[in-house]
Amino acid sequence: MMLRGITLLWALVSLTQQAPSQDKCVCEFENSQNIFPREKLSTVEEGASKCNSDITPQQTLDLEILLLGLKRRLPQLEGDVSILEKEDDGDLYGVVSLQVVENELLEIRQLLDRLNSTSRRYQRLTVDATKQLEDLKEEMEEMEMFDTLQVVKGQQDNQRLKRDLDQCRHDLQPSIHPTRRPERDCPHGDFKNISGPRVYTAGEYPGSYIYGAWGQDPKPEVGKEDWYWVVMLTSGNKFSNYVRRYSSLSSLVIGKSVPGNTLIHTANPTTNTIQGPNAVLYGEALYYNCYNQDAVCRFNLTAKTVINLKLPPGTRYNSKSNFCHLDECYHFTDMDLMTDESGVWVVYTTTQDHGNIVLSKMTDGEELRLTQTWHTSVYKQGVTNTFMICGVLYATRYVDKTIEEIFYSFDTMTGVERFDIGVFITKMTPNIYSLNYSPVDQMLHVYSNAKILSYKVIFS
Incomplete structure (x- = not known):
């Protein structure tokens, strides 16, 4: 019996050694679904x-x-x-x-x-x-037919449910109606109109510098209350490295500069010099778009020092979001610095705002920062200039070579936007490259094709 078992075991081992070895396992897979059309x-x-x-x-x-x-x-x-x-x-x-x-x-x-x-x-x-x-x-x-797990349909259903839920929450919130309209602290009354040009001069260098800005310091040092300043873009109508001062309006008109230039840097352009025409002077400091940066620079004319403030992420600069009209865009006007009765403001735009104007209030001291920001619905490249009066942003647009229209306003106190202002400015030259309101004398200071002009703001 034992001999028979040994014989059977030996036969099984012999048979195993003679069977062909299987090195690979091959399976055939047939996809019953259509191939996703990636090219489509x-x-x-x-x-x-x-x-x-x-x-x-x-x-x-x-x-x-x-x-x-x-x-x-x-x-x-x-x-x-x-x-x-x-x-x-x-x-x-x-x-x-x-x-x-x-x-x-x-x-x-x-x-x-x-x-x-x-x-x-x-x-x-x-x-x-x-x-x-x-x-x-x-x-x-x-292509939605390939979504066999209905992922897209599920996402669409979720979006509809979220929208309905948000609407439901909104409907449950009680509406609060103000009992009275907020009063604006503006000493002059409501903005009504613009006069014809009160000042019109070719300045010290007739026809030489197309782009620039000028005005008065709303917060001057003692003894400089009658001084005026001018920034001329001297390098390719794009950059500048100094601010020029005049002891009176008459000296500016006749082109006699005293005390003369205050240099930011000997090179032009270079880090922290001026880029673009939209600069303002406030509190003996010049505010402007820093060269090649998405930032605002503050140049102290007394201490000869510069500090800068980087604007929010996505801010467009280097002539990516200029003021424009149908025939032309104004180089390096991505940012517009402005003054009013309350201080210094900056207009700009970001990629997140899809080209619409963003407005921010700035501090006017040595610690430069944004204190508050507002987002508007007006497209920046459909605007030619902006200015502030008593906390209200105004925007202009090009009508023709002789007329500019103030068409838009944004009230920072109420958040109300208007597109029907309809105040017209009579131009002496086709393009206004900088426009700034001076709370000192309630004038609009304009730099237009190398010409220096001012208009009186009319209040009710």
């Missing part, structure tokens, strides 16, 4: 990106600016025709008035041609974009 997804992403780049808020503003210019010009033409009719003596119209009407008609015709051309271009763009969006929608619906 890339195409959809490229199409969506192209739509975003083709259609921008600036295009809407382009049409708005043209329509505003036309709206302004037609009543002006009507008035000029009325004057011409009054000068008709039966034989001959007034030659000068006739020439004015002809010029008005020519400019209106040019404006209409541009408006028609722009409208046709945007109409074609709208048709193309509509077709592209429809195609993108169909392709996205096709």
Whole structure:
């Protein structure tokens, strides 16, 4: 019996040694689902990106600016025709008035041609974009079929639930109605209008420096109450490294600078020198956009020292978000420094605000910091300038070569925005490169194509 068991075991070992060895295990896998179309997804992403780049808020503003210019010009033409009719003596119209009407008609015709051309271009763009969006929608619906676990559907349901929950919470909060309107502490009354130019001069260097800024110090040192300052962008109309002082308005007009220049640095440009035209003087210190930085510099004219304040992350600088109109953008106007009765302010924009204006109040001492910030809904590149009066931000836009309109305001006390201000500034030259309000004499100080001007602010 034992011999038989040994024989069987030996036979099993022999059989095992003779069987072929299995080095690999091969399995066949067949996917019953369609392959995800990665190339189609890339195409959809490229199409969506192209739509975003083709259609921008600036295009809407382009049409708005043209329509505003036309709206302004037609009543002006009507008035000029009325004057011409009054000068008709039966034989001959007034030659000068006739020439004015002809010029008005020519400019209106040019404006209409541009408006028609722009409208046709945007109409074609709208048709193309509509077709592209429809195609993108169909392709996205096709790709949703690959979402077998319904992840996308779940995310959409969650978004709807969150929106409904937020709406429910909002409805449950009681509305508080103020019993009285907050009173603004403005000693002059409400802003109403702008006078014609009170000061108009070519300054000390006629026609030499296109970009710049000028004004008075709202918080001067004793003995400097009548002094004026000028910053001229002397390097390529973009940079400067000094501020020029004048002991009176008359010395500025005739071009006699006393005490002369105060240098920030011998090099121009270099670290912490001036970039762009929107500078202001306050408390014997110059505030401006630091060269090649997303920061505000404060240059103490007495101590000859500079401190800087870095603005919030995402702040656009180096001519990435300038003041603009339809035909031109003003170089390195990403930031606008301003003064009013309460101190120093700065206008800028960030990537998070999608190009809309951000307004911040600053300290005016040696410790430079932002004390409060407001976010507006006005697109910065649709604006040509800003200024502050009694805590209210005002913005201007280009109408034509002779007219600038103050069209917008933002009240920092109430948060109320208005787009219907409708105050017009008569220009002596086409472009206003800096505009700042002086609470000392309630004047708007303007630097325009190398010209120095001022306008009286009219209050109620």
